[in-house]
Amino acid sequence: MLAVTAAVIGFDIVAGQWITHGTAAAQSPFDNVPELDGELLLDNGARASMSTDRGQIVTRIPAAVLRPGSATDIQKMIQFCCQRGIPVSARGDGHATHGQSLTDGLAIETRSLTAIHEMSDDHVVVDPGIFWGDLAVATYNARRRTPPVITTITKLTVGGTLSVGGAGANVHFGLQTDNVLELDIVDGTGTLRTCSATRNRDLFEAVLGGLGQFGVIVRATIPLIPAPTRVREWRFNYISNADHVTDTRLFTLRGELDEVHSEWLPGSTGPVRLVTVAKYFEPGAEPDGGHYLRGGTVPGVLAIQEDYDWLPYLLRSDALVDPFSNLGYDQLLKPWFDVMLPDSVAAEFIAAEFPEWTPEIMGLGVIDLKTVRRSRVSNPMFRLPDPDGSDIYHTLSVLRTSLHPGPDPAYVEYWLTRNRQMYERARALGGVRYAADSQDFTTADWAAEYGDRWPELVARKRRYDPESILGIGVDMFAGA
Secondary structure, rough: OOOOOOOOEEEEEEEEEEEHHHHOOOOOOOOOOOOOOOEOOOOOOHHHHHHOOOOOOOOOOEEEEEEEOOOOHHHHHHHHHHOOOOEEEEEEEOOOOOOOOOOOOOEEEHHHOOOOEOOOOOEEEOOOEEEEEHHHHHHHHHHHHHHHOOOOOOOHHHHHHHHOOOOOEEEOOHHHHOOOOOEEOOOOOOOOOEOOOOOOOOHHHHHOOOOOEEEEEEEEEEEEEEEEEEEEEEEEEEOOOHHHHHHHHHHHHHHHOOOOEEEOOOOOOEEEEEOOOEEOOOOOOOOOOOOOOOOOOOHHHHEEEEEEHHHHOOOHHHHHHHHOOOOOOHHEEEEEEEEEEEHHHHHHHHHHHOOOOOHHHHHHEEEEEEEEEEHHHOOOOOOOOOOOOOEOOOOOOOOOOOEEEEEOHHHHHHHHHHHHHHHHHHHHHHEEEOOOOOOOHHHHHHHHHHHHHHHHHHHHHHOOOOOOOOOOOOOOOOOO
């Protein structure tokens, strides 16, 4: 079904608008838009709904919105756009904060594709628009299985996080991009390609964490592992940043616990520093905190202990975050800052950059630290911090918000400037950007981060998106 506000026959790349039969008499017609299973929308409401993202900082109104009814719809429309030089961006939940998924051409709303096509004990095949939380619930209820890595906030799409990285609290399995068996991709020419570690590997590596630059994920095969029945969680409160990071390192490298997650919450008298660790278990085999928490700078007996069933534990962060949407959180400005830091400099960087952590600075936001083992990151094209002899690195996310809805150009400019300054200092310490945040990045910045791999990345871009129509919101290859 092709549903539009008027019958569409083409796109005017000069005027930047789609041509209908009502305007065709006055303008040169283009090729007919192909028949679709889903909808192609031109109305102002649909276009406005895809014009901004979680950050509420960048606005870019698409000329049209595709709500695909099938992967074939995406293939047809990318072919159509490639022939006419029309930019295309795919968007899941729009969780990035600086226009990464926005376009003034065709916006593909992947949330209309949420099917689970196949499930067994060791894998599941899914559409790109399904939320990780919904996938985890389905695999647990059907098979008592789970994807190896689930993001803390589970209302993020499979296609979205696989295009960025996808860090969770689990310390055993790397990133979500390290836990993919196979992808179906529509590249920038509209060609449907199946890729994996053994088939079209160059595309597989480029797309995973590739920020939508090489193709649109239309199907993913994710491994499954046995899910636990219960989870025991312990929470520690820290006085110093150094002890906070020291224990995060200890609990991760020892490898006995299943999850390690660190946070800083703004408080009226200073930051509240938390480390939360967890161990999965079966009833009758409850884990001993005295053993698993030994050796920390804070005695284990001071930890707050709580037990959960698996699914409530997995979804607990969504239950905490969802009420904020009803309080206007979605309309607040969010100039987030994300950086991946070498283990040896994390505590130093955090202490230097954030001496104050007041609600006036952070708004409704928090600071989050996820620790990842380098040896579990398998994609050679994924950027990592400079090596420092440690098997771990830290992804620091400063999830600040404004106190009031925007627009507020002065607030945005201040924090974009601060973000850039922090990035430069992190880069000097060997850090690299985790690109869901708010920064004005140039092609030269990307080339510097990829280093020796940059020429190969440019070659893959030319191979799979020769007209450079994909992912213009990232601005990675302008002039490359």
